[in-house]
Amino acid sequence: MMLKIELRQHVGAPCKPIVEVGSEVKKGQLIAEPQGLGANIHSSVYGKVVEVTESSIIIEASENQPDEYVKIKDTESNLDAIKEAGIVGAGGAGFPTHVKLNVDLTGGCIIANAAECEPVLGHNVELMENNPEIIIKGLKYMLDITKADKAYIAVKPKYKKAIMALGKACKNEANIELKYLPDMYPAGDERVIIRELLGITLVPGQLPIEAKTVVSNVETIKRIVEAIEERKPFITKDITVGGRVKGAENKGKVFMDVPIGMPIITYIEKCGGFIAPYGEIVLGGPFTGRHGEEESPVTKTLGGILVSMPLPQESKKLGIIACECGAQEDRLKQIASLMGAEVVAEEKCKRMTEVNGRFRCDLPGICPGQAEKVLKLKSQGAEAVLIGNCED
Secondary structure: OOOEEOOOOOOOOOOEOOOOOOOOEHHHEEEOOOOOOOOOOOOOOOEEEEEEEOOOOEEEOOOOOOOOOOOOOOOOOOOHHHHHHHEOOOOOOOOOOHHHHOOOOOOOOEEEEEEOOOOOOOOHHHHHHHHHHHHHHHHHHHHHHHOOOOOEEEEOOOOOHHHHHHHHHHHOOOOOEEEEEEOOOOOOOOHHHHHHOOOOOOOOOHHHHHOOEEEEEEHHHHHHHHHHHHHHOOOEEEEEEEEOOOOOOOOOOOEEEEEEEOOOOHHHHHOOOOOOOOOOOEEOOOOOOOOEEOEOOOOOOEEEEEEOOOOOOOOOOEEEEOOOOOHHHHHHHHHHHHHEEEEEEEEOOEEEEOOOOEEEEEOOOOOOOOOOHHHHHHHHOOEEEEEOOOOO
């Protein structure tokens, strides 16, 4: 089995490899270091390095894979342990966690993002249902690191089993509390969570720290506990497989702690294989996922492996409406190309506003309607509209 360990699984520049072709590596061994903003990368298997490129390290896994792994080195603080372990936002953002937590939140709070916002994905819910204690442990470590006064777990009321488990786990914790999010998309957006829980509306470009808050995905919190208590580097990932896949078509199938770098086809086959006919493989969730191939690797930020229905094949002229909450122009054009359609006009959701050269939604989750944009696209020759916004 060949594993592809990508050198950029985080916000920041690609890491620099510190192993060479022919090197024997152990599970948990440090194999690449950040250059500036970034996070350590470790081997997720025992094996041999067979190729090193500017973007990845290819490892041929040994047949024998003991459970033991190389532990991160002893550190003076829990924050340093998080840094050594190479933890980044596992919900998809990929921001280095040691940088995010290196703040003084006196008078502020930590928020665990338990929204499981993208449709089909279910691994975060399964974590909450089966191991809520690890989330409580992680929040307590984060409270200590940041000196925050309070921690909240932001969850949707429909996840009743998870709520019961979390409530039981934190019932004796005076400074950890469950808070409820609306059942909408994108409830898991940081600015939506802060707006709904704290009543603070951050404008585009403002970060949670400006509300004296740090928001972390629940799997990220799990990895924090592993780094501190087990000295385990970030070498495994929780994922959901769904869509046109046997055994996962009605409800996504969850795989916990899969080795980073494994080709995604491994987990499609573990479910039972593709259901014919099928269309595109999507990496991530239905709203914000990207195109994938069978050999695409599991990364620190991958949450979903979804297989779509066959895309309709027609030569219509399409107009596209892009939004920060969903697919952007490049992704919409890619989908149009896969459909055999032609994009003749482009617009952005009316809530999009430019901040430092990037278009951001000014009120995520509160869609204004797009009738004006649709009529404009029609006037430019569009016969149908491909849209990437949140609710309308």
